[in-house]
Amino acid sequence: MIRVNEEQCTLKGTRKDTTMRTLIYNANVVTGDGSTILENRSLILEDNIIDSIYTVPYPMYDFADYAIDARGGFVIPGLINRHTHCITMGPYATDYALPALPEARVRQNLKQHLLEGETTLISQDGFGTNEELEKARSFTPQLLQTYTINTPKHFEKAKTFSCGGLTDTHYATTAEERIKQGAIGIGEVGAFGIPTPCCGKEPDISxxxxxxxxxxxxxxxxxxxxxxxxxxxxxxxxxxxxxxxxxxxxxxxxxxxxxxxxxxxxxxNSSENAWLNLEAGEEATQYAKKLNVPIDFHNAPQTREQILTYSSQLNSLFHAAHSNLFYSPSECVEVAKAVKKAGGWIDMSTGDFFRAGQVTPNHILSLALLQEGLADMISTDTSGGYWDSILKVLEYFIEQRVVTLPKAIALATKNVTDAIPNIAPNRGEIKEGKIADLVVVDPKSISKVNAVIIGGKIVVENGVTTY
Ligand SMILES: [Zn+2]
Ligand SMILES: [Zn+2]
Known part of the structure; x- marks a missing residue:
């Protein structure tokens, strides 16, 4: 008879070590790679890492410290929202530089994004300082990133035509410094969508x-x-x-x-501002090239020409933001095809169809981009404060049969980490060894978020924040 001593009998994850072990059981795992769903699984998290994905939904006598019942729902990677505003204490937007929202409202926005399953976000309010970003980071367990727009022409424009959100500290910080401090791209550029005038004409100031x-x-x-x-x-x-x-x-x-x-x-002053805005777009493109970081460019009929020119100069560093707004369907598809041909990326905005309906009266353009296989990513932008959640909009696209569940989830997870390498290190996919940023959603309605886990910690449970 072989005897085992107590030492040999110790299982990984028993209370003899200090690891925090979390079990998520009865789950279907959408990995984020765009094609895989692993059915009837359970996941083991060790501290902040996805340690194992078991092929059984209910592992017997598991030693986890805490167990979450996924109730036959889907576990998806934490969503990465690559384009939004009003989530830091810095000035809002880049073209009119409004003062930051009150702290309570910024906290509320972050919380709403979290309850909608977003674990990483990029602020496209590119004038914000590092301190303003750090302050917002202290409000939330989410990973907050930012782009920068601190280029000379954008400053010049802000001086002639801003809404007073910039202080001397903002003006004193350069884009180079912001990138060194950790900003991961240039943006949002061209937010007012001013068309390039032809044949010596004045720009349209509408x-x-x-x-x-x-x-x-x-x-x-x-x-x-x-x-x-x-x-x-x-x-x-x-x-x-x-x-x-x-x-x-x-x-x-x-x-x-x-x-x-x-x-x-x-x-x-509008005409002068419009010229400066156009020059600022050109300059920002040069900055992206020089600093070798992605640029987020406002894609709308007014900026169509700029989108076509700069995407062909920047290739994979060029990201066309909210490409599903304002165009006619044929123009929208034509511009997206040109950007993709140049090696750039196509982002869609969730818009506000399910709430205010002011920016997105319908989803015809999104459906066209998806049907043509042109959409790479989705983000919320802000729609004046009334954005629709990413999962709500993805659920609609799946119902309309223009995209599968795995492809839909990849639009806000792995595709984003592929496009923006520094956005969420070791995240964006459910795989052993990845950081445990996870969302548990309802089996019948993916927009119903039951739990959110960030770095192995449960921050939303039963639809309520717990941090
Ligand atoms: Zn925009
Ligand atoms: Zn925006």
Missing amino acids: YTDFMYIPLMVRVETGKPVSWEDARKFREAATTAEGKKSKLPQLMEQFGVLDARSKLEALVE
Whole structure:
């Protein structure tokens, strides 16, 4: 008879060591590679690492410290949201540099992203400092990354035409410094979508209707106005006659007359700002090349020409952001094909179809990109604060049968780590040895997030944060 002593009998993971062992059982694993689902599995996490994937759903007498019942649902890699805003304490956006949101709202945004299964996020508010990023990092267990836009032309533009979000510290920090401090790309570039004018013409300044004018009027008077109203103001402010009579009349009618002189100044400066914006896009492209980091370029009909030119110069460093907005379906597909042909990457925005419906009235463009096999990644952007969750939108795409579950999940996991190598080291896929950033979703509805694990720690359980 062979006897085993107590020492030999010690199983890995028993209380004789100090490792934290977590078991996730009764799970179907979507690995993130774009094709694999492992059915009826259980996973063992040792501290922050995925240690094993067992081929049984209920391992008998496991020694885990804690067990999570996946209830026959899917375990997917933690989602990586490669393009969003308003998640750090830095100025919002790059083209109008609004002051940061209040801390409580930034915390709330981060929490919402977490409850939607996002474990890594990139802030595309590229003017933020390292301190502002670090402050936001202290609010959340998520991995927060940032891009930078601290280039000379963007600063020049901000000085003539920003909404006051930049301080001396912002102006004093260069893109090179931000990359050294850990920023992983250049972006967001071209956020106002100003078209390159042809044949010596002046740039089209209608971009001011969408955000600049409503924001300025709001700041000056406390009253929101729609972009259609803003257009009326702008058109009235472009002629001497209009400025004299129509503009004051209109502004009076909307109760925003106090913003009149600021509005006139804004319209006067718009052309200069538009030129600077175009030059800033060109310069940012050179920075991406020089620093060998990806650039995130606002893709819309207005920036179409810039997208085509710069993607052919930057190849795989060129990332076309939210490529599923504003175009006609044929144009959207044509631009995406050209970017892909040049070696660039196509990102889609989740938009706001399921909430406000202001930015995304339908998903025709997303469906076209998916059907043509042109979509590489998906991210939320912000849609003015009303973004749809990545899983909600992926669930819809799967229902529409334009993408399979594994392909859909790869759009916000492994594809992103392939495109942006430094975004989430050793994450983005469920494999033994990878960092345990995981999301457990409902078997019937993938947009229902039951648990989120970051670095082996449970941060959401039964749909509620636990950190
Ligand atoms: Zn944009
Ligand atoms: Zn954006």
